[in-house]
Amino acid sequence: MPVSIGDGPFVLVVLCNQTSKIMSAKQTIAIIGATGSIGSGIARSLAGGSNRLLLFAKQLDKAETLVGEIKSRNASADVEALECPANAAWEADIIILAVPYGAERELAEKIKAVANQKVVISIANPLNATYNGLVTPPDTSAAETLQQLLPHSKVVKAFNTTFAADFANTVIAGKQVDTFLAGDDENAVATVSGLVKTAGFNPVMAGGLAVSRTLESMALLLISLNIKYNYNWLAGWKVLHQ
Amino acid sequence: MYEVFFRKFNEKIALTREEEELIKQYLTPKKLRRKQYLLQEGDVCKYICIVEKGAMKAYVLNESGDERIVGFALEGWTIGDLSSFIKQEPATLNIDALEDCELVLISKAAHDELIRLVPKYETYIRILMTDAYMALQKRTAIMISMSLEEQYKALLEMYPAVVQRVPQHMIASFMGLTPETLSRVRGRITSRK
Structure with a gap:
């Protein structure tokens, strides 16, 4: 029972006899570009966890259709379509930018103020028009560019080496697909690792945000191999080890 | 987004523009809808929370699962489970939004x-x-030394905005009373006027 209670400009509380944990507060995740192939895959995967999802797409009706689809599969899913990316990001604890690299600059401007100190997941691969090279210089990456645009957010690279179809098939050829993470903030990387597990993938902490250069090149290679060997967009990376 | 936070700050200590900009880099703006949790018992309190707009309440659940409110926070007030925040250990408090809120969080x-x-x-x-x-x-002194009528009057005097804005059953919970008892207390105060 409480031994003393207080109120005022700062609520200061002293309690004893800790009671047992009931449940955790939900984390709110904004998915910007939610109706794209990757965005919708992430939304479907994360709706199964104890997350609250806010979906934004340029066309609200498409986002609402996705909400309806998710709820028809899982009536208890906490998911909602929002009209404004800045409002979605303002409510969110975690922001997933599921948009092409070319759209990130404009979106970053819109959410910059409300994304302060928040975890922002970069999934974009800066592919050229013919899918045989990257448009970013070799000494940077899409994730590092995003970090420059959102200097006070905690950018983490994730989900960029997984194809959209992988979200419905996280085990391929008997192996759980790896999802690589790169980020400079340890707590932010740990948070995103939790989401990766919720989505059914095996998280692999690859290193600091600069490792995104390698991860984006790995995505390019996987796409090239997929086209060359006709993997039907169901393929992923797996590090085999003892 | 940070107006109330900096107004309150500057009321106590004047900040330069540069200091404000530096502090701003470390603040997390967050919207919370009515009834949504900021913190649930057993989680680590990750943030100090300053209310920019709206109202919050902090409470514990008793053995019957009823809320026992231990504090409110209106615009400009700060709320959090201090012990959990400082020690980064599981919280004993629940904190949720009484109204749609705009908050400033500090991790x-x-x-x-x-x-x-x-x-x-x-x-x-x-x-x-x-x-x-x-x-x-x-x-604490008020609770120990005053009659219920005096306690309610003291609450009115110290925090009139809380009493006006918060439903009476929550005020009753805060005072450790049933709504019926609080109603009788208020009735006795009114009849003595």
Whole structure:
């Protein structure tokens, strides 16, 4: 029972006899570009966890259709379509930018103020028009560019080496697909690792945000191999080890 | 987004524009809808929370699962489970939104960094803590020494906005009373006027 209670400009509380944990507060995740192939895959995967999802797409009706689809599969899913990316990001604890690299600059401007100190997941691969090279210089990456645009957010690279179809098939050829993470903030990387597990993938902490250069090149290679060997967009990376 | 936070800060200690900009880098703006949780018992309290707009309440659940409210926070007030925040251990409190809220959050990492970087921030936090401790002492003294009628009058005098804005059954919970008992207390006060 409480031994003393207080109120005022700062609520200061002293309690004893800790009671047992009931449940955790939900984390709110904004998915910007939610109706794209990757965005919708992430939304479907994360709706199964104890997350609250806010979906934004340029066309609200498409986002609402996705909400309806998710709820028809899982009536208890906490998911909602929002009209404004800045409002979605303002409510969110975690922001997933599921948009092409070319759209990130404009979106970053819109959410910059409300994304302060928040975890922002970069999934974009800066592919050229013919899918045989990257448009970013070799000494940077899409994730590092995003970090420059959102200097006070905690950018983490994730989900960029997984194809959209992988979200419905996280085990391929008997192996759980790896999802690589790169980020400079340890707590932010740990948070995103939790989401990766919720989505059914095996998280692999690859290193600091600069490792995104390698991860984006790995995505390019996987796409090239997929086209060359006709993997039907169901393929992923797996590090085999003892 | 941070207007109330900086207004309150500047009321205690004047900040330069540069200091405001530096502090702003470490603040997390967050919207919370009515009835949504900021913190649930058993989770670690990750943030100090300042209410920019709206109202919050902190409570514990008793053995029957009923809420026992231990504090409210209106615009400009700060709320959090201090012990959990400082020690980064599981919280004993639940904190949720009484109304749709706009909040400013300060994470433990941001708080530690601000203390290191901005001496005025440390001073401001010390003032907040001191004020909170004094309020806690005052409230304890009121609860121990005053009749229920006097306690309610003291609450009205100290926090008129809370009494006006918060439903009476929550005021009753805060005072450790049933709504019926609080209603009788208010009735006795009215009849003596």
